[in-house]
Each structure stands twice: as structure tokens, then as C-alpha cells.
Amino acid sequence: MIPDFQSLMRPLLEALSDGSVQRTRELVDLMSDRFGLTTEERDAMLPSGRQRLMHNRVGWSITHLFQAGLLERPTRGHIVITESGREALATHPDRVDMSVLRGFASYREFRARSSARDSPDDGSATAEPDVDAASPQDLLAQAVTENRAAVEGELLKRALALSPTEFERLVLRLLERMGYGRSGGVEHSGRSGDAGIDGIISQDPLGLDRIYLQAKRYAPDQSVQRPAIQGFVGALMGAQGDRGVFITTSSFSAGARTEAERVNARIELIDGSRLAELMLRHGVGVQAEVTVTLHQLDEDFFETL
Structure with a gap:
């Protein structure tokens, strides 16, 4: 069974615990082996058909770990564990997930950026949608919000690394x-x-x-x-x-x-x-990855038949 992105967090930290610098694609293969995925599961695609599901989930897991400061990207497409990542492994021997990441200030700032985009003008917070009750539009909006907050955090870190x-x-x-x-x-x-x-x-x-x-x-x-x-x-x-x-x-x-x-x-x-x-x-330092179109039934069309 393909694991969710939170279940991948601690295994990813373990795979990098020796201090080695690894490519994202290598980590996808390691995690696929770790969870014993079948050929069909390894090849399973997102509904958009643009990316393999396992690659997407490993990528999201890395993004959240990066936002918490547990992983770093020394060069493009390469991942390495940080000292905070090693500490998280030592203090959380069973599981590392979003509840653990909230213990890190940089991750709380990331979540705050996500929440701020969903908050109404009166400043009251808006809860994340219930996956079982949410519409596809709700889930897509939440994913876009989290993606924007994550990329903005990465942009700032990259800017700080410049001369x-x-x-x-x-x-x-x-x-x-x-x-x-x-x-x-x-x-x-x-x-x-x-x-x-x-x-x-x-x-x-x-x-x-x-x-x-x-x-x-x-x-x-x-x-x-x-x-x-x-x-x-x-x-x-x-x-x-x-x-x-x-x-x-x-x-x-x-x-x-x-x-x-x-x-x-x-x-x-x-x-x-x-x-x-x-x-x-304004598209500076970023590139578009996936475009999604949602459809709904056109009642007017059927009424004209």
C-alpha cells in the first residue's frame, strides 16, 4: 500500500541519518523498497497523469521536513539531513509527523502563512477542510494554499543563500x-x-x-x-x-x-x-508544475436538448 506523506517522514530521516546527500529520485526508490510497493503501486499516477503518486508523496514529505528545518537542499535536487533532523529521530523513535513538526518555529511560521491566506478579513482563523466532507474545490484550494506557503518559505531561504x-x-x-x-x-x-x-x-x-x-x-x-x-x-x-x-x-x-x-x-x-x-x-525563481481543471455538470446544456 502506498504510504501517505506523513508516514514517510521518519523513514526519510532514517534514510538520510548517515549524513549522505541523496537525490529525490533515489529517495523515492528507497521508500518504495522500504514499504514493499508492487510494480503497479510504483507506477501509479496522480489523476492529472503528470507525476507518479509515490514521487508526489515523497516530495510533499520532504517539503514539510524542509519547512521544519529537518532537511536541507544543498544543491538542486539533492537532500541532506540537518542536526535538527537527527534530534527529531532521537526524540521520536516511533513516528515523525505534522504534530512533531509543529514543535519547530520555522514550521509554525509555514503553517501560519498557510492559515493567513485562508483567514477572513476579521482575523478569525479558518479550519482546514475535513477530507471526508470537503468538496474537490475545497481540497484543491487547501493544496494550492499549502503549496504557495511552502514555496514562499523556500524562496526566502534561497534568497538568504545569495551574495x-x-x-x-x-x-x-x-x-x-x-x-x-x-x-x-x-x-x-x-x-x-x-x-x-x-x-x-x-x-x-x-x-x-x-x-x-x-x-x-x-x-x-x-x-x-x-x-x-x-x-x-x-x-x-x-x-x-x-x-x-x-x-x-x-x-x-x-x-x-x-x-x-x-x-x-x-x-x-x-x-x-x-x-x-x-x-x-510574478514568476521570479519559480516555475509552474501542474495545472488542474475541475469540471461540473452543465445543467443549462441538458435543458436545451
């Missing part, structure tokens, strides 16, 4: 994809360790209408403080500009946000959460 110069190029690519500089151009002006302007977006061919960029690749626990905003405003004024975008992988302190609102310039602040959301929305 400062690479991160500046990343955010410039994002702004280009969003349509900025279409009538003018985008210039990368930053240098490593430079506290000034990292990029200039010309909104017209003559460069008379400009937006200035500051990009800071900070760890999640290192928020941007007021002095960083003051320094950016100073660089902005020195360039005789009145509009700027400050993008970071972390967050902005209350003092930083107050400073951005106080100054006589329009400063747009984009934190890590919004950065990942924008990257996903």
Missing part, C-alpha cells in the same frame, strides 16, 4: 518583472558593503522619473532598524530623488516604519514575507 550582489540583482529582476523600468531601464549600481543606492529604475526614456532601490539580505531575526532607513533617505536626497524602495529578506522594526512614513519622500518598504509573495506572483 549581497546576487540579492540586489534578484530584486531588480523582480521589479522588472513587475513592470518597472519598462519605458526606461533598470541599472544595478550597488557594491558589496555599500550603504547607498543599490539600483536605479528609470520610468521614462530620458531618466527624469526615477525610483531608487536599497536591498538588504538580513537573517530573519535581524530586522531593519531606523538608522538603515535614515541612511537610505540620506542617499536618496543626495541623488535628488524623492521615491525609493527598501527591500529586505527579514522585517522592519516599528521605528523603521515610522521613519519611512515621517520623511519628506515616498519610501516603500517590502519585507521578506511580501518579497516571497511577489516573487511567486
Whole structure:
């Protein structure tokens, strides 16, 4: 019987416990052997026909373990266990599942991102759909929500692994994809360790209408403080500009946000959460994997017969 993705979590950690770096396809084969799957079960496909069911479930299991920090992806398509993963194996000898993963802050943040997308405007939480009672639309919406939250988390981790110069190029690519500089151009002006302007977006061919960029690749626990905003405003004024975008992988302190609102310039602040959301929305650093179409009976059609 093909295991569900939660039942695969501890076996995957065990398979990687020796510290080896393995490919996802190799782990699929290992798990198929571990659970004694038949040839038919190994070849079983998703309803879309685009991916094998076992490969999909191993992939989802890896995604959740990655979000909890129990696995890492050192290079594309390769998986390795982390120290937290080894600790989870030691402290949970029988089973590792979502209830265990909720003990890790990074996984709770991942689940919070998922819940936030499903929460109404009044801030009340929305429960996950009951699989037995949910409609296909409900289940699809939940899967899409979890996928978006997972990919956004991975985008932020990948952005943090970039060099400062690479991160500046990343955010410039994002702004280009969003349509900025279409009538003018985008210039990368930053240098490593430079506290000034990292990029200039010309909104017209003559460069008379400009937006200035500051990009800071900070760890999640290192928020941007007021002095960083003051320094950016100073660089902005020195360039005789009145509009700027400050993008970071972390967050902005209350003092930083107050400073951005106080100054006589329009400063747009984009934190890590919004950065990942924008990257996903505009297709930067991601690629579409599966498109699903749901159908329903057309009553009007039959009434015209």
C-alpha cells in the first residue's frame, strides 16, 4: 500500500541519518523498497497523469521536513539531513509527523502563512477542510494554499543563500518583472558593503522619473532598524530623488516604519514575507508544475436538448 506523506517522514530521516546527500529520485526508490510497493503501486499516477503518486508523496514529505528545518537542499535536487533532523529521530523513535513538526518555529511560521491566506478579513482563523466532507474545490484550494506557503518559505531561504550582489540583482529582476523600468531601464549600481543606492529604475526614456532601490539580505531575526532607513533617505536626497524602495529578506522594526512614513519622500518598504509573495506572483525563481481543471455538470446544456 502506498504510504501517505506523513508516514514517510521518519523513514526519510532514517534514510538520510548517515549524513549522505541523496537525490529525490533515489529517495523515492528507497521508500518504495522500504514499504514493499508492487510494480503497479510504483507506477501509479496522480489523476492529472503528470507525476507518479509515490514521487508526489515523497516530495510533499520532504517539503514539510524542509519547512521544519529537518532537511536541507544543498544543491538542486539533492537532500541532506540537518542536526535538527537527527534530534527529531532521537526524540521520536516511533513516528515523525505534522504534530512533531509543529514543535519547530520555522514550521509554525509555514503553517501560519498557510492559515493567513485562508483567514477572513476579521482575523478569525479558518479550519482546514475535513477530507471526508470537503468538496474537490475545497481540497484543491487547501493544496494550492499549502503549496504557495511552502514555496514562499523556500524562496526566502534561497534568497538568504545569495551574495549581497546576487540579492540586489534578484530584486531588480523582480521589479522588472513587475513592470518597472519598462519605458526606461533598470541599472544595478550597488557594491558589496555599500550603504547607498543599490539600483536605479528609470520610468521614462530620458531618466527624469526615477525610483531608487536599497536591498538588504538580513537573517530573519535581524530586522531593519531606523538608522538603515535614515541612511537610505540620506542617499536618496543626495541623488535628488524623492521615491525609493527598501527591500529586505527579514522585517522592519516599528521605528523603521515610522521613519519611512515621517520623511519628506515616498519610501516603500517590502519585507521578506511580501518579497516571497511577489516573487511567486510574478514568476521570479519559480516555475509552474501542474495545472488542474475541475469540471461540473452543465445543467443549462441538458435543458436545451
